[in-house]
Structures are given as structure tokens and as C-alpha cells.
Amino acid sequence: MSAEAPRTRLDPDAWIGGAIELLAARGVNAVKIEPLARRLGVTKGSFYWHFKDRPALLAAILARWEERQTDLLVRIAGHADASPAERLRLLLEMTVGAYADPEFRNAEIAIRNWSRTDPAATVAVRAVDARRSVYIEDFFIGLGFTETAARTRAGLFQGLLLAEALLVRDETAEDRTARVGRSLDLLAGRHRDEG
Amino acid sequence: MSAEAPRTRLDPDAWIGGAIELLAARGVNAVKIEPLARRLGVTKGSFYWHFKDRPALLAAILARWEERQTDLLVRIAGHADASPAERLRLLLEMTVGAYADPEFRNAEIAIRNWSRTDPAATVAVRAVDARRSVYIEDFFIGLGFTETAARTRAGLFQGLLLAEALLVRDETAEDRTARVGRSLDLLAGRHRDEG
DNA sequence: ACCTGAACACCGTTCAAGT
DNA sequence: ACCTGAACACCGTTCAAGT
Numbered sequence: 490m491s492a493e494a495p496r497t498r499l500d501p502d503a504w505i506g507g508a509i510e511l512l513a514a515r516g517v518n519a520v521k522i523e524p525l526a527r528r529l530g531v532t533k534g535s536f537y538w539h540f541k542d543r544p545a546l547l548a549a550i551l552a553r554w555e556e557r558q559t560d561l562l563v564r565i566a567g568h569a570d571a572s573p574a575e576r577l578r579l580l581l582e583m584t585v586g587a588y589a590d591p592e593f594r595n596a597e598i599a600i601r602n603w604s605r606t607d608p609a610a611t612v613a614v615r616a617v618d619a620r621r622s623v624y625i626e627d628f629f630i631g632l633g634f635t636e637t638a639a640r641t642r643a644g645l646f647q648g649l650l651l652a653e654a655l656l657v658r659d660e661t662a663e664d665r666t667a668r669v670g671r672s673l674d675l676l677a678g679r680h681r682d683e684g
Numbered sequence: 685m686s687a688e689a690p691r692t693r694l695d696p697d698a699w700i701g702g703a704i705e706l707l708a709a710r711g712v713n714a715v716k717i718e719p720l721a722r723r724l725g726v727t728k729g730s731f732y733w734h735f736k737d738r739p740a741l742l743a744a745i746l747a748r749w750e751e752r753q754t755d756l757l758v759r760i761a762g763h764a765d766a767s768p769a770e771r772l773r774l775l776l777e778m779t780v781g782a783y784a785d786p787e788f789r790n791a792e793i794a795i796r797n798w799s800r801t802d803p804a805a806t807v808a809v810r811a812v813d814a815r816r817s818v819y820i821e822d823f824f825i826g827l828g829f830t831e832t833a834a835r836t837r838a839g840l841f842q843g844l845l846l847a848e849a850l851l852v853r854d855e856t857a858e859d860r861t862a863r864v865g866r867s868l869d870l871l872a873g874r875h876r877d878e879g
Numbered sequence: 880a881c882c883t884g885a886a887c888a889c890c891g892t893t894c895a896a897g898t
Numbered sequence: 899a900c901c902t903g904a905a906c907a908c909c910g911t912t913c914a915a916g917t
Contacts, residue, residue: 503901515801523890562822602797606710618851641866648843671836718909728883
């Protein structure tokens with residue numbers, strides 16, 4: 490019935506979504522109430538209706554990230570037809586590759602660095618890493634490695650995950666894909682790269 | 685001749701040193717003029733005698749880091765008696781391990797995250813990574829791998845470097861050392877961890 | 880040559896008041 | 899139920915003035 494311009498009325502999710510965009514683009518410290526309010530078309534005072542303060546917003550971001558990472562492992566588990574090696578590749582591509590959730594692909598490293606200085610972020614990262622570790626180790630055990638060997642290789646896989654997210658490389662997309670493929674083959678015990 | 689209390693008079697290096705402490709402890713965005721001035725016992729106004737502005741201080745930090753990383757590669761090259769595998773372990777330990785320069789050990793990841801949002805930091809990180817890559821690849825080539833295989837393994841080694849710097853693990857120091865040892869053995873082509 | 884002190888702009892937080 | 903607007907504290911930057 491109303492003919493007036495749509496008044497901007499927000500819910501906490503809208504603030505969290507906007508906050509994650511800022512986080513991914515420019516780090517935790519760019520997640521500021523006033524610029525965020527401007528982006529959302531409201532005054533900064535209204536933020537405090539939805540959240541107690543800035544730390545409460547940051548906690549909500551972490552909760553959303555943890556949820557998403559857990560979902561991801563569940564989704565991969567759903568690929569009943571995929572081999573352990575294919576699941577590893579899926580995990581890599583869904584975390585840092587082309588199939589990664591764009592909302593979080595760039596947020597991953599921002600969150601990881603944030604965790605160096607904020608105990609709340611440390612807890613979230615530790616939880617996600619621990620879940621990933623168990624998952625990845627199980628893959629390698631599924632490939633026939635001993636528990637010790639699986640832990641070693643899982644550590645290297647997680648390193649690869651981080652390196653792909655973090656390192657700036659002068660490399661074409663094809664070269665990257667090929668190199669990642671050889672890396673996974675190496676970790677999985679095949680040695681196609683030796684030739 | 686003067687009997688007065690030592691007046692606090694600083695040079696640019698003193699500001700850079702204090703800035704790196706803040707960077708390592710709490711990230712780039714904690715490198716703020718006013719708190720830094722307080723730590724150094726002067727007023728913030730005096731900062732602008734030594735530096736044009738905050739970006740100029742940040743640029744000086746990056747220059748110092750690049751210098752240090754280059755020095756590190758040179759120092760390792762000086763270990764004429766060390767095998768390629770031992771050099772890799774040295775690089776790892778001097779970058780993230782117990783032998784790392786304490787001024788920069790914690791700054792490493794802070795700088796890397798910083799590079800996601802600041803082009804000047806991107807340039808510095810890219811330069812350091814490129815130099816490290818060449819160096820590490822040469823180690824693997826020295827171990828008898830083809831260029832392609834060396835590049836693959838160098839990528840995994842850099843990942844390991846990042847993982848050790850970044851990941852929060854529930855692991856004793858002994859377990860960590862053993863796992864890192866097995867990781868290096870695996871990358872170097874030995875397979876002691878299979879047993 | 881280096882530092883102080885006062886000034887102004889920007890963001891976090893609060894809160895009384897609006898709709 | 900959600901938003902505005904004004905208020906106050908903190909940090910970046912400038913600059914005239916001190917020693």
C-alpha cells in the first residue's frame with residue numbers, strides 16, 4: 490500500500506554480510522561501524538540496536554565462518570562416489586579454488602591473521618583446523634597410509650592449502666592446476682612428477 | 685657535561701624498531717603513531733620530523749624486512765658444509781623456528797596478511813617469495829630432481845613454512861620436530877615415514 | 880636538528896528522542 | 899522494533915613555536 494521510498498531496515502544478517510565483504514577486501518580492522526553503516530544506508534547509531542558493540546559483530550562473523558567450513562566438510566562427505574584423492578582436490582578447490590564460496594575465499598586468510606591477535610578468532614581457527622586435520626588425516630588413512638604417515642601428509646596438505654591462498658605467484662592458471670595436481674599425487678604416494 | 689635527565693631523542697631506526705614490535709604483536713593496523721610515540725616517550729608530533737606520514741613508516745618496515753630475508757638466504761648460502769636437505773631445514777628454522785630472528789618471526793604472517801590490502805606490501809612479499817622460490821627450487825635440483833619436480837616440491841616446502849608459522853596445533857615440540865623432519869624427508873624423496 | 884602543544888578530521892560508543 | 903542526531907573519547911596529520 491505504501492508509495493514511499495523503501496526505508497532501509499536491516500537485520501543482523503545484513504550487517505554480518507556487509508562486514509564479511511569488508512573483512513575479505515581489507516582485513517578485520519577495516520570492519521568499522523561507520524563505513525559499514527554508510528554502505529548499508531543507515532546511520533552508525535542504528536548498529537547498536539542489532540549488536541552490543543563491534544566485538545559482538547566480529548564474533549558473529551566468526552560463527553558464520555565456522556558454520557560454513559563445517560558445511561563444506563559435510564558437502565564433501567556427501568560425494569559418495571568420490572575417491573579419497575578426489576575428495577582432497579574438492580576440499581582444496583572449495584576452500585581456495587574456483588569453486589570456493591566467494592564470500593569466504595578471501596576472508597580465509599584475513600580470519601587467520603586476525604586469529605593472531607584476537608583470542609576469539611584463535612578459538613574459531615583452532616576449531617576449524619582441528620576438524621580439517623581429522624578429515625584430511627582420514628583421507629590419507631583411507632589411501633592406505635599409517636597414522637603417522639597420514640599426519641605428516643595431512644600437515645603438508647594443509648600447508649598447500651595455505652600456500653595457494655597466500656602466495657603471490659607468477660604462474661598461469663594451467664601451470665597452477667598442473668602443479669597442484671602433481672602436489673596431490675606426491676602426497677597421495679604416486680610419483681608421476683618424477684619423470 | 686649536562687646533568688639533566690637523558691632527553692629522549694630518536695632516529696628513524698628507533699621508530700622502525702618500535703613499529704615492528706607492534707606489527708608482530710598485533711598486526712599492521714596496530715602500528716599507530718600515537719601509541720608508538722607513547723611507547724617511545726615522545727609526543728606524536730615528533731614522529732613527523734622523521735617520517736612524512738604513516739605510509740612512509742610502513743614502507744620503511746617493509747624495506748627492513750626484505751633486507752633481513754635476503755640476509756638470511758645469504759647466511760644459509762654461507763654454510764658451505766651443509767647438504768641441500770640441511771639447508772632446507774636451516775631455512776625453515778631460521779624463518780619460523782627457534783633460530784628465527786625474534787624481531788621478524790611473528791611479523792612474517794602479519795606482513796603477509798598486510799600484503800593482501802596494501803600494494804606496497806604486495807610488492808615486498810612477491811619479491812621475497814620469488815627469491816625464496818628460486819633458492820628452494822635450486823636445493824631440490826641439487827638433490828637430483830628435474831626442474832618440474834623441484835618446482836612442485838618447492839611449492840610444498842613453502843606451504844610447510846606457512847603452515848608452521850600459521851597453524852595452531854595441539855602438538856608437543858618433539859612431535860612437531862619429528863613431523864617436520866618426516867615432511868622434509870618426504871619432500872626430499874626419502875620415505876622413512878612409510879614404515 | 881628534533882620536540883612540544885594546540886588544532887582539526889574521522890571512527891567507536893552512548894543515549895535520548897523520533898517513527 | 900528500528901533508526902536518527904548529538905555528544906564525547908581516541909588517533910592521524912599539520913604547523914607554529916620552543917630548545
